[in-house]
Amino acid sequence: MSFVFRNCLAGVVIATGLVASLPANATEQLRFGATFITSGIDPAKGSNGWALTSHGIGENLFAVDKDGKLVPELAQSAERTGDLEWIIQLRQDRFFSDGTPVTAAALKAGFEHTFASNGAALATGGQLKFAADGDFVLKVTTEKPVPLIQALFAEWPLIAYKPGPEEGTAIFSGPYQIAEFKADNAVELSPNSHFEGADARAPVSLRRFGDAQAMAIALEAGELDLAFGLPSESVARLERNPDLTIKSFPVGYQYFAFLNTERAALRDAAVRQAIDLAFDREELAAAINGGTPATGAYAPYFPFAAKEARTGDLAKAEALLDAAGWEKGGDGFRRKDGEQLRLLAITYPQRPDLVTMLPVIKAELARAGIALDTQIVDNISETAAGGDFDIALWAQHTAPSGDPAFFLNSMLRSGASLNYTNYASAGFDAIIDRFATTGDPEERVRIALDAQNKLFEDVPVSFLVSPVWYVGLSQRMKGYQPWGSDYHVLRADIGQGK
Known part of the structure; x- marks a missing residue:
């Protein structure tokens, strides 16, 4: 049984033997840049499995x-x-x-x-x-x-x-194998000689950039053939360069905010609901120059995505905080029993859009009287697992297998290994338990919608933006087609004129 969706999802090219006409330099090394590389070569550790597949190494x-x-x-x-x-x-x-x-x-x-x-x-x-x-x-x-x-x-x-x-x-x-791994810096890749089409496949140097703006400058200077995940504010400038091709594409990733339900102020569902209502998603999408307000946990082209965009309402947010006993003072910020409503929001540089969104979110919460400290951390998973945060801005492909269950089971089920919100709801667990009882696509859509409605009510996570991403290409790579995420940046067709 399979599910069929629009063609902007992530995927894997399976070699077909159909090779385009190759330029003379087809097998000269390609230079790729991204804001992430695998953290190690053990595929069972953390998210290495995803990264190694993205790099064209694993399948x-x-x-x-x-x-x-x-x-x-x-x-x-x-x-x-x-x-x-x-x-x-x-x-x-x-x-x-x-x-x-x-x-x-x-x-x-x-x-x-x-x-x-x-x-x-x-x-x-x-x-x-x-x-x-x-x-x-x-x-x-x-x-x-x-x-x-x-x-x-x-x-x-x-x-x-x-x-x-x-x-x-x-x-x-996969079509590539690791020739050299430089932790936190680069992966040197050579064609896997036992994968079809290896003779026409170019070696690749994949370089990690901690700063997306620096990656954009490197592309502009001719140092890269492909820059994946360009910061949106650089796009207009890069598009004026005749030697570059800039492509935008909708992604299966969603941008959202995990709310740590074990933190004192956020144990109250009314406070979490107020935060969700304080977000202006139109403003956030505009800040990153692309995307639309999220409808829920999934990109809007999925059949199991909620249909209505999540909207803010500052007046309702303030009323909820008033009712919860958080009173606004003369300085515009709220206090309860002498304690200021002051939260810590974290995010990570590997997703530059989230860094751009962080000060906008600080201003939006300030309008509701919530003070926000912000921090950018390099290892978001490690920091989130430690629990020292109130809000974690996150990017996640929420349906990497074309099915809604994995994200909900792995990140929001009670006790799940990636449940950074510490959300525990028997009612929510009972809803997603139903995924194990049916393979019927229509019924799985209903389960996913019921689960999202429960999350909208309890707000362990606030869904913000369905983004658009940008990739920059040299003349050599101008035929490259992104496939809707970063799950398969390097594919079997890279170096074969595509």
């Missing part, structure tokens, strides 16, 4: 393609054989970068490492067990019922690999 059993369709990648098919049992038939023509075939036994060892090391992998099906039945049949037993195993194996923690010879290393099957 999944199933993936969402450029047309938004859930398709087999390393797998050939999946068949349910019991309430919790599945048989996955692997393709027999795929190889790891060391030349060995992608077998069930090799993938079993990789997945077992992931499920032992990464809590996010457990979000949909719980603890999975694996067995190899011959070279190309992988038996999977889930802890919880999973109606759509294809969507589960398209989730970002479940990158496919076999463990390497040294602890914390791995061998992958």
Whole structure:
């Protein structure tokens, strides 16, 4: 069973053998810039699985393609054989970068490492067990019922690999392999000679920029062939450069604010509701020069997205704060029992739009009488997990597998490993439990809408903007087509004239 959406979703190119006419310099090194690179080479740690796939190094059993369709990648098919049992038939023509075939036994060892090391992998099906039945049949037993195993194996923690010879290393099957890894700086990539079309594929130097403006300057100076995630304020200037091509595209990512429900002031749902109403989403979208007010947890082109844009209402926000006992003083800020309503908002430089939004949000909350301190942190996941924040501005692809369940299970279910809000609601959990009972697309839409309505009521998270992103290209890369997120920046067609 598959879901089909608009063609601006993330995906994976599966090599077809159709290679465009190549320029003379087709296999000369390409220079890419981004505000993120993988934090390490162990695919089971943190979000490394997502980053390694984005870099063209790793693949999944199933993936969402450029047309938004859930398709087999390393797998050939999946068949349910019991309430919790599945048989996955692997393709027999795929190889790891060391030349060995992608077998069930090799993938079993990789997945077992992931499920032992990464809590996010457990979000949909719980603890999975694996067995190899011959070279190309992988038996999977889930802890919880999973109606759509294809969507589960398209989730970002479940990158496919076999463990390497040294602890914390791995061998992958994607179109590129790591030639050199410089932590927090760059990844040097060479074509995987065992992936179709390798002879026509260029090596790539992927450089991390801590400052998106610096990346824009490097593109302008001719130092980059591709700059992914340009700051919106630089776009007009770059578009005037005849040697550059700037492309914009809607993304499956959403910008939102996690509210830490364990912080004293934010334990009160009325205060969280007031914060949500104090946000002016039109103003936020204008500040980042693109996008629209969020309708909820998902990009508006998904069938399970809420239909009405989230709107602010400053008068209602102030009334809620008044009723909660937070009185506005002569300085314009609120106090209760002598304590000022002062919050800490954090965000991270890898998403420059969020940095741009931070002072706007500070001004919006000030209108409601809420004082806001702001902080930019380099490792947002680590800081958020530590709990020292009230508001965390966040960017997340909320349907990377083309299905609504993973985001809700991994980031908002009670006790979930990525639940930075500390939100715990038996009512919300009961709603998303229904995902395990049906694979019917229409019913899964209803579940997702019910879950969003519960979040609108409880406000552990405030959904802000559905953004538009920008990519800058040199003449050599002007044919590059972004696919709706950063899940597959480097793909099999890079270096093949596309």
